[in-house]
Amino acid sequence: MSGESRTSSQVRRVRVEVLAPEMVLGPREARHLYVLRLSPGAELLVFDGQGAQAQATVAELDAARAVLHLGERSEAASETPQPLTLAVALMKGDKLADVVRAATELGVARVQLLVTRRADAREIGAQKLTRLNRIAEEASKQSRRAVTPAVLPPVALTDFQWEGRLFVAQPGSSLRLTDHLDWAAPITVLTGPEGGLTDEEVTQLTTRGASAVTLGPRILRAETAPVALLGAIAALGQ
Amino acid sequence: MSGESRTSSQVRRVRVEVLAPEMVLGPREARHLYVLRLSPGAELLVFDGQGAQAQATVAELDAARAVLHLGERSEAASETPQPLTLAVALMKGDKLADVVRAATELGVARVQLLVTRRADAREIGAQKLTRLNRIAEEASKQSRRAVTPAVLPPVALTDFQWEGRLFVAQPGSSLRLTDHLDWAAPITVLTGPEGGLTDEEVTQLTTRGASAVTLGPRILRAETAPVALLGAIAALGQ
CATH class of the missing domain: 2.40.240.20 (Hypothetical PUA domain-like; domain 1)
Structure with missing residues (x-):
């Protein structure tokens, strides 16, 4: 910067x-x-x-x-202490390109695309996925990282497996990411589509061990939420 | 969201x-x-x-x-406890539109445009400023805020006055915004242009009482830095 x-x-x-x-x-x-x-x-x-x-x-x-x-x-000093993953619902148009670009600058090791109940799209074309990976490569160069994040083809939210801790953005939660982040294990942050995850989807994730964290009292667009969460991690110095 | x-x-x-x-x-x-x-x-x-x-x-x-x-x-419960200002260097093209949109979702009460040494632009047309204010109004509606942030015409960084605390993003700082934020007074976050603020500019700000805070070890684009900093505040629950 x-x-x-x-x-x-x-x-x-x-x-x-x-x-x-x-x-x-x-x-x-x-x-x-x-x-x-x-x-x-x-x-x-x-x-x-x-x-x-x-x-x-x-x-x-x-x-x-x-x-x-x-x-x-x-030594590449620009990487997080453990791998950081962004899991993000599919979005229409060019929004994912902006998310992948910012997420790469903010240090993710990979971006996992998700199909959720309210996701704008159920799939992504091969060409578009290639383009997202190209964007990650360019953004990685520009922010002088030694790692190029992989943008992985979508999986259903119910099939999504993660390692370490998962933080899911949920309006109304009183838990703060910034209070609960440690790097003893890999970290994943997960954000929903326009219209949000359903309550059932959030419950399924928390039942599987995820922590639902706040992003403040306002309504964020689906493309702002991941940048805000990853920004919080960057502001913690990682 | x-x-x-x-x-x-x-x-x-x-x-x-x-x-x-x-x-x-x-x-x-x-x-x-x-x-x-x-x-x-x-x-x-x-x-x-x-x-x-x-x-x-x-x-x-x-x-x-x-x-x-x-x-x-x-009662509008969607506002920060004290006014939050984003002070941001002028940027070319449509980047400011994206910044204003995200900053509005993330709760700013106003956006102060700045002319800095390395800013891409020295001024902004009246039409463009009107458009940025329109964007703030739309974004305010969409995120269901009761406040529409004003986007204020640029001032020189050296003339910029703030009330309360000012946090300026600076690579390499060991100070963390998330550790030093309290709402006893209004908050301003300040980010530079592509290429950054000069060391002299940062020193002038800290001499005037600003705190230089980290945004992690990577290079962020000028349009990502404000969203990351404001995201950190949102992730603290405000």
Whole structure:
């Protein structure tokens, strides 16, 4: 964000398949570097989308191909202590794109799409899912994370399995996420569609161990609720 | 949001100039009610955008004019204990619209636009400012608030005056908003433009009494930071 120095944002980050002494980039990434007028010898960061990150040097570069040499590995300090998952009901139109973009900036390790009773949609096209994953990749680069969150195809809410703790947003709850968050285990936050989860759906989740938490006394749109919950986690320093 | 029952969202809310025993609506609001096929005797909520809200009954309605009769006043429980202000750097394009919409849902009483050193823009057109205020009004209705936040024309950051406490988002800070929020006084949260506030700008603010708070270790876009900070306040139950 916001407060970050300009200099550091000029260090280019490039995603590679795997960190190796010599890395050959395909046409898309090579073209990207070529357009930036990088020359052999230029330094950048490479990351594998799985949490590994390292410095690298451009060895060869033309419009279709780039070869990078691996430098020192760097710790990616930008990840939460345990994996953070956003489970979010399907939404119409481009709303999910905005949610995935913000969720990636806010540190999620994956986004699990959900089919709920009142969800606007029951399924998502393969092309749209690919696009959401592409958006996660771009947002991951921009916020300089070493992990690219996977956006996973929808499952029915009743079939959704989670590991660790699950927090579900529920108006009227008196429980506060910010009081109950610890990182002893993975964390999932879950938000419903426009019109909300049904009371029955919330009860089913809490029966399975979920905690229903407040997001304040107002009505939030389905696309605002996940950003608000993940924002609360970020404001706790994670 | 999300978890709210459908029944309650069908109660219509209409903004009026002032709550009075008999309220005459102009063509725009009247047409809105007419299209909804409300009949005389239908019940709705009226609010004045200043915090007052009451039940009302449709007395007369055609496509150009509506007369409402005032019913019982209701407490608007959807407001923060003290006024909450978002102070946000100018941004290009439609990003401010998204910020204003989400900030309204998340309970701000006003949005103060700021000119900062790295702000994308130095000014905003009158038409655009009117549109942002319209967006705040719509979002206020949708989230069933009794207050419509004002979106105020930009001031230079150095001239910006606030009342109560100011929290400014700063990467690398170890102070957590969620630990330091109390409602003894009005609250302002301040976020910078793409590229951030300069160190000098942050220092000037903290010298004037602001607290620099973390939003986690990642780089957030300028339009995500305010939603994250306000989300943290909402997750504290306000």
